[in-house]
Structure formats: structure tokens, C-alpha cells
Amino acid sequence: MKIAAVQIDVCYGEPDKNFPRVEEKITEAAAQGANIVVLPEMWNTGYDLARLEEIADVEGKRTKELFTRLSKELGIHIIGGSVSTRKGNEFFNTMYVVNKHGEIISSYDKAHLFKLMDEHHYLQQGNQLHVFSLDNVQMGGVICYDIRFPEWLRKHVLEGANLLFVPAQWPAARIDHWRILLQARAIENQCFVIGVNRVGEDPNNTFNGQSMVIAPWGEVIWIGENKETIGIIDLQLQEVEEVRKRIPVFQDRREDLYK
Numbered sequence: 001m002k003i004a005a006v007q008i009d010v011c012y013g014e015p016d017k018n019f020p021r022v023e024e025k026i027t028e029a030a031a032q033g034a035n036i037v038v039l040p041e042m043w044n045t046g047y048d049l050a051r052l053e054e055i056a057d058v059e060g061k062r063t064k065e066l067f068t069r070l071s072k073e074l075g076i077h078i079i080g081g082s083v084s085t086r087k088g089n090e091f092f093n094t095m096y097v098v099n100k101h102g103e104i105i106s107s108y109d110k111a112h113l114f115k116l117m118d119e120h121h122y123l124q125q126g127n128q129l130h131v132f133s134l135d136n137v138q139m140g141g142v143i144c145y146d147i148r149f150p151e152w153l154r155k156h157v158l159e160g161a162n163l164l165f166v167p168a169q170w171p172a173a174r175i176d177h178w179r180i181l182l183q184a185r186a187i188e189n190q191c192f193v194i195g196v197n198r199v200g201e202d203p204n205n206t207f208n209g210q211s212m213v214i215a216p217w218g219e220v221i222w223i224g225e226n227k228e229t230i231g232i233i234d235l236q237l238q239e240v241e242e243v244r245k246r247i248p249v250f251q252d253r254r255e256d257l258y259k
């Protein structure tokens with residue numbers, strides 16, 4: 001399974017600039033032989049939350065149209081990072097997953113809103129777990145701050161996810177936390193973790209990439225530098241089983257102690 005981690009800059013509050021750029025990057029990832037492309041968080045608008053009325057994607061229409069068209073044309077699955085959406089009169093930070101046949105197979109609204117970036121003032125939180133299947137492999141998708149809640153990611157793995165995707169806009173100021181938390185989530189859950197961050201700046205933060213692909217034993221098999229880049233990473237999925245046999249964490253769990 002070949003993953004393309006698309007680490008890009010995001011134009012603040014400018015969906016009309018971001019949509020064509022993302023189309024270009026997905027096309028480039030497919031040309032490089034990827035089966036699955038992964039985008040960063042809130043790539044349509046960035047964190048221009050005060051202007052969501054004007055710029056959020058209404059019912060995710062524009063995003064869904066782009067993903068369904070491209071996935072079919074290019075034969076590639078899309079883990080759509082996330083986009084700011086408007087559903088009715090409320091706003092969300094939403095991930096769409098579209099398979100290579102152009103079917104929207106799942107969507108997820110960020111469950112844990114990040115107060116340091118004012119999300120709780122503008123967005124509604126999601127309440128649903130996010131496990132889906134592509135090419136008969138069970139996967140999960142959460143968003144950025146969600147990784148600080150190990151119990152939330154564990155729940156996805158207990159529901160069968162062997163890979164966890166984490167789109168993010170994780171500021172450089174706390175990038176050590178990003179790296180360590182992603183690695184810990186991979187080791188404790190004995191699964192692949194694919195974190196895709198952005199680069200560049202917005203009025204409040206600087207972002208320095210360091211998107212990561214981590215194997216179930218915890219090795220970092222790819223890390224993005226501080227520049228726009230597409231990482232193409234070939235995952236050996238049998239490693240999940242191998243690691244779980246070596247240290248049988250899931251058999252040894254003491255659920256009776258955790259309630």
C-alpha cells in the first residue's frame with residue numbers, strides 16, 4: 001500500500017487559492033504511484049475562523065465534488081485531511097474519505113476542539129468514532145488535537161483500525177509534542193500512524209511540517225522537512241500482525257481494571 005503524505009502550505013482564508021493547489025498535489029501524488037493520498041487539516045480556509053460564514057464549505061459540497069471527480073479520474077483513495085464546513089447553521093472541522101471509485105465512504109467531525117486556537121468559539125464538536133475500510137483494510141481517521149486523547153485513538157483500534165490517519169495544523173511551538181505523541185500512539189496501539197501537518201504561517205502561528213509515518217514497532221519510516229513536499233511511503237501491512245504477536249498487548253489488556 002503506497003501512501004502519499006501531502007505536506008503543503010495553506011493560504012489563510014482563501015479557498016479559491018487552496019482548491020486548485022490541492023487538486024495539483026493530488027494529481028502529482030497519483031502520478032508518483034500512490035494508492036492513498038493524505039492531506040493536512042483545514043486546508044480550504046486555514047484557521048480564519050472569524051470568516052467562516054463567508055468561506056466555510058457549505059455542506060462540504062465543493063470538497064466532495066473535487067474528491068469524487070479526482071479519485072475516479074486518477075484511481076486513488078483520498079483521505080481528505082479536513083476542511084471547514086457549514087452544516088445548517090453550524091460549523092465543523094470535517095474529514096471526508098473518498099475511495100478510488102468516487103464514493104464518499106465516510107466523514108468525521110473533529111471530536112476534541114482546540115481552545116488555544118479558538119475552535120470552541122466557532123465550531124461544533126463531532127461525537128462519532130471514525131473507522132472505515134479501503135481495499136479491505138480497516139483504518140481510522142482523527143484530527144490534530146485528538147491525538148492528545150489516547151483513549152479516543154485506542155477506541156478506534158479496538159474497533160479494528162490497523163492504520164490511523166492524523167491530518168493536522170500543529171504549530172512549530174509544540175512540534176516536539178506532535179512527534180512524541182504520534183510515536184506513542186503507534187507503539188501503544190501497535191499500528192501504523194500517518195500524521196500530515198502543514199508548513200508556512202498564519203497570523204497567529206508558524207508551522208514546520210514534520211509530517212510522519214510511523215510503523216507499528218514505533219520506527220519513524222518517513223518524516224517531512226520544513227518545506228512543501230509529498231512523501232511516498234510503501235507500507236508493509238503484515239507488520240501489524242507481527243508486532244502484535246511479538247508483544248501481545250491486546251491479549252494482555254486488563255479491561256476489568258479500566259472501567
Ligand SMILES: O=C(O)CCC(=O)C(=O)O
Pocket residue numbers: 114117143144145146148169170171174177
Ligand atoms: O495540541 C496541540 O498542541 C495542537 C493542536 C492543534 O493545533 C489543533 O488541534 O488544531
